[in-house]
Amino acid sequence: MKPFDIVIVGGGGAGLYAAMEAMKTNPALNIAVLSKVYPNRSHTSAAQGGANAALANKAKDDTVEMHIFDTIKGSDYLADQDAVEVLCSEAPKIIRELENMGTPWSRLPDNTIAQRPFGGAGRPRCCYCADKTGHTILQTLYEQCLKKGVIFFNEYFALNLSVHGSRSRGLVAMNMKTGKVEAFPARTVIFATGGYAKMYWNRSSNAAGNTGDGQAIAFRAGIPLKDMEFVQFHPTGLRKSGLLVTEGARGEGGYLINKDGERFMSRYAPEKMELGPRDLVSRSLETEILQGRGFDSPAGKYIHLDLTHLGADLIKSRLPQIREMTMNFEGVDPIEEPIPVRPTAHYSMGGIDTDNFGRTVIDGVYAAGECACVSVHGANRLGGNSLLDILVFGRIAGHTAAEEAGRFQPGAIPEEEVNAQLEEIRGGMHASGHYERYGALREELGQTLALNVGIYREANQIRQGIKDVAELRERFKKVRVFDSSDVFNTNLLQVLELKNMLDLAGTVAAGALARQESRGSHTRTDFPTRDDEKWHKHTLATLVDGTITLGEKPVTMGRHELQERTY
Amino acid sequence: MVKRYAYYLSCINESMTKEVDRSIDLWQKDLGIELVKLHESTCCGGSNLDYVSPKHFALVNARNIALAEKLGLDLVVSCNTCLMTMRTAKQKLDESPELRQEINDLLKKEGLEYKGTSEVRHILWVLVDDVGLDAIREKVKVPLKDYRIAPFYGCHILRPSKVLGRDNPLEPTSLDQLIEALGGKTIPYEHKNRCCGFHTLLVAEEESLNVAAEALEEAIQLKADFIVTPCPLCHTVLDGYQAKALKQASIKSSIPVFHISEMVGLALGYSAKDLGIKRHIVS
């Protein structure tokens, strides 16, 4: 295959923005987007709430500076302040750019883009389109990419980064429709594969495919992963399926109620109440449940998210998707009765370590979006900042790669490398004798992570989690692929995804054990307070000779001094 | 007691499928209903006028319905598309006082007013819901007991369901019930709720006839004795264009297609000749 200038792995918000921006930057470049799903299926579509930008359409006194402060404070001061500045100052521009390209934002009476309040934000600055914001942004970007003639390799599964010395030669991927393993020699590669929170499996709201493929490939290629221990639990996942009820439901005035009928958030965030930041609200729910004030059911303990007082009209007009979803998945109409919810893993703050331009330690390899860690979210991401992150840094990565592609020689991937990949994935298909089922392993992985490396963490528990993960990795060697066909072998794909999750789970647990403090989403019951002296720094997990090696990296400070984080 | 209804004269039943009104005329008294024909009514606009001129569309159908309202009767039709069209117009009129006002100002000239008091209903619904299946059973003289019948509902008696609403749009039952009441055997016919292709016949003939051919083919494969439809438009395609459609699909066979009015007539003991069945293309 003719070498590409840029190969983008992932067709969600970050990948598509990167592709579009790269084409804008240099239309002469040969750019390809590889995605294991059709781009419009990407998980960006599931982001319901919105994207933050200090447009000051709703609150006239909102400023970029306030957005910066809210983000840094929300991150529990672990975000790099220069990166946050990029994020927030680019925000109004990128939201307007999307608007200019056709994103159907909801509107205020003065016909400007509508904004609503969101957790942890000092002003109503979350721009939205009803409760389908991510979906409409993804559609817009996909449409614009089709318009620009971006070359898509849909339903290709990325397997391996071909690395030679300090630089990459391109990517090896499998064509899912044919089962063929193909080389994509490229000057540059951008990873935009989304998050890894699906490793919590049944206790995760993520799409089945949010298995950290990009991070796992980068990790195996020797690229450090940053702050992997930080996994955000969304406070309001549906009890049975883990699917999210967006923060928009609380933004519109929903109450959280325990079994004693209390609006218990008054105990934890008396001022912001239900609109406190996610980590705090999640912990509050978990505490209520652990202290016996949750409702009981065979599917586990839960809390009520009550919207009934908002009335049918408001629910129908502002939260139609939430209503549809709770009816379809939980059998509950929020107009009639409260929604049963509990915290669920839904966002991974950690990811591939990049600088503010999306670069990684390997020449020609970039990362953006949830797959990357710049870091703008630090220890805890604010609602409405994830869509913003993928847009802003997707665009930056696309621009950087387009500018820098000329510096690198086109790679040539040796055939042996392709064959080695093929052999490895075929290995599991011919196993005989005792074997393991991938489905069971996947579920056990989720269980041990939720139990031992979940919302509340403690040294012995984490060690148990590490032990469990190691055992699961051992058992994985015996997993058998039963589907022997080359065409669309979803059995094989799910096994490959499980491998990626198992490779990454160790880094989450290792970071969690090392970080002896509580900060943002990471709560150590044995170290209940933030320890700025020892732990105001990022962790870096690198694979050295097959072992996870932990390093560290300082946090870039700026105008905002460390403060206690209260709401 | 005789139930009275205003009866809408569909263009197609006035020209190509005259047998529909002819057969209904034969048996209406037998089933205790009286249909008062609205000779002043005009074409409903098919499913076309509403996007050529939404206001004219509302006007003509407000007038058609107002003619029935003047008599204080519900309006009964025996064409699916007329049904759908007039119910759509009614829904728009009932939702918009401004539109109603504008149109009533014009209707005044003829001493008419659209108030929204008359329902628009299909003759099939009148049979099943008003006359009632038991009453029909009682009147049957020649039960259709040896016949395997494929019920072809057509689209516009079912969909859009927010306008029609009588049957489940994807799993209708009313016609099946009528067939059973007449002593016939209704067969599980997947195309029962599918399209006949009529509305694109003049614009995309090949496609339309492929659509029709599929429906005919299934009925033939299921060894149905005949297809029955409540819609003269469906009948026109399935009967009138049957030879052409089947030829296009390389199917060497044929199947008769009846209107529900004829099927009722046969069961009530009227002859095929009186009912106008000889007018069909496929015998």
Next chain:
Amino acid sequence: MTVSTDHHKEAKRDVTFRVFRFNPQVDSKPYFDDYTIPVERGITVLRALNYIKEHVDASVSFRAFCQAGICGSCGMRVNNISMLACTTQVWEVLEKSREPGIIKVEPLRNLPLIKDLIVDMDPLVGKMTHYSNWVDSTMPEEEMGKKEFLVSEEEFLKYDKATDCILCASCVSECSILRANKEYVSPAVLLKSYRMNVDSRDGSHDLRLAELVKDHGVWDCTHCYRCQETCVKSIPIMDAIHGIREDAIEKRGVKDTSGAKHAEAFMDDIAKKGKLVEATLPFRTNGVFWTIQNLLPMAVKMIMKRRTPPPPPMVKPSKGIKVFRAMFREMSEHVKRDHQSHNK
């Protein structure tokens, strides 16, 4: 407040999933496999399929991603109707199954089959591209990001519902015309085209419309409403199709294409006679040549059966046609007035 139903012991039912199977590498034609599994209330068809894949037969192939009804991956036919497996409750479908205890699961129709429940979406993407299903912004690229377009709530509402579309292709699968001709534009693509055309930020309206009125375009829809009835997001797709037609007649005139001419003929006839003059409808839609070539052989048979529609002079006008004509004309004045005030 409704009492929660959590506290009863969850009942299970044995359900047989009759799954369409086809692996192009080994199968010469498709077949069905039956999988009987216990299913409790609240379980979706997708979760049941996941269970079958994990516990019974790992080779059953289907797409699934978000499992939350927003990504559109798991469109398939369940008991003959296209829907999303992830938002479909097993027990609800079971109640309506023709064969008790059996749920039939098949791939979407009208798209090329790849394997089992997986179909190729490329043709749909190809059509989206062909019909420019994107906003072609009137703002030059270098100006973007500086200021917002101002969009009224009224305009937003015109396309709001259409942007719910997740391209699951249920409507594609259910479309009557697509079954007859795979070249047909497709309901989803018409919906998207409409959504772009009513967006004031878009500058390609006329170009898109010109493509839509060509063969295999908007006039080929046969108004069967199946797309709308099966839309998993309850989008009124037919309203969008009618919207394009209305627009086409307004912008491109009534003589533009056979579809437009056909529609206009209704207007003419009603204005003159109150009744449709069916005999000349084919001429007016497609011209004399087409009519003679296509309809003459059939006309002979129809004449023999006295089934031909009467010639124009024989079509009796509706009773009271004079007053009606006056009303109709006056309405035309209203419409003219509306257009003028709208254009202001």
